[in-house]
Amino acid sequence: MTTDATHPTVTDEAVNSFDGAPDPRLRELLTGLVRHLHAYVRETGLTQREWERAIGFLTATGQACTDTRQEFVMLSDVLGLSMLVEEVNARRAEGATEATVLGPFHLTESPVREPDATIDLAGGGEPCVVDVRVRSDDGTPLPGATVDVWQADGHGFYDVQRPDTQPPGNGRGLFTADAEGRVRFRSCVPSAYPIPTDGPVGTLLAATGRHPYRPAHIHFIASAAGHTPVTTHIFVAGGDYLDSDAVFAVKPSLVREFEDIEDPEDPALARQFGLSGPFRLARFDLVLERT
Structure with a gap:
């Protein structure tokens, strides 16, 4: 040469x-x-030394991946690459729900849940009811749509992170929308949490003075025949880190109020979900783009 x-x-x-x-x-x-x-x-x-360190870092990143941990996805996330790929590929009709990153914890198949089921199998968090309507970008409800849900518990951990204290499938569910395109389930209010920092990605964040925290959120993948699936989150309004998400995934359109329900206006809703005291209620639409 x-x-x-x-x-x-x-x-x-x-x-x-x-x-x-x-x-x-x-x-x-x-x-x-x-x-x-x-x-x-x-x-x-x-330099040669820097190149060798980079090779070592990538090698360690691969070695940190397991069946329940995807260190390379986290690396892509904290570098903003995951969010950039979403943006580059966005072909969103007006009013359709915006996409965000998949994240590193969609690693297990969500269990099929019955309508109005709970996904909070461990308990201990602030109870909430999530009421979602799945519809097309022309406003038409989408009965039979599937909604895959996963979230951290009230302490900020996913089931795969703490299998000793959370049963498999905790915080996860695969729902089918009813005749009105509605999916409702009981859960706990998620909390902000740090992405795992005990591996190479955590070392990178520490070396650069960056925090590892994500604002409180719930993940969704919604899909329906004749429509483009969307992978997205909803973020809890008023929470920490909404302006400094470690993986750059917050979009204003995805921030939602989790309303405090002290004296339920609809006692039947509270009874339906086995709630006798105050709880939080999140209502929103997942709007899919027609193909």
Whole structure:
């Protein structure tokens, strides 16, 4: 390899090595990756020692991945890449629910739940009722839509993080919308929580002076025939870290009030969910774009 003006550089040679790739999109992705990585090395003057540390960091990131932990997803999240991919691919009709990151904890299949079931199997958190209406972007309710739900408990942990204190499937549920396109379930009010910091991603955050916290939220994947599925959250209004989410996923349209219900206007709703005292109520629409 030579690097004078009349001969190809190592970048040219690496890019040209993919000329024979039969898949044109694969060729486009790989050649673009090589050009940007090589430009980064030149612009920053990356040293051999820094390159070795980067390789070690990526190796450790892969080694930290398990069946219940996805360190690479967390790395993508804290670098803003996950949210950027969402934004680049957004083709949202006016009024349709905005998408956000999947996150690293959608790792197990959510158990099928009956209508109005509870997903809070461990208890101990502030009780709430979530009342969701799934509809099309033209306003039509979507009966039979599926809504996959997962959230942390009232202490900020997912079931896979604390299998000794949370039963499998706690905070998770797969619901089918009724004839009105409605899904309702009982849960606990989620709390803000730190993403796991005992691995390479935590080391990166500490080294850069960044906090690891996410604002309180509930995850959803909603899908219906003839519509584009949406992966999204709702965030608890008034909570901490709404303006500094560690994974950059907060959008104003997804922040929702969890109303304090001290003296239920609808006692039947409270009785239906086995609630005798105060609770919180979140009502909102999940609006899907027609395909």
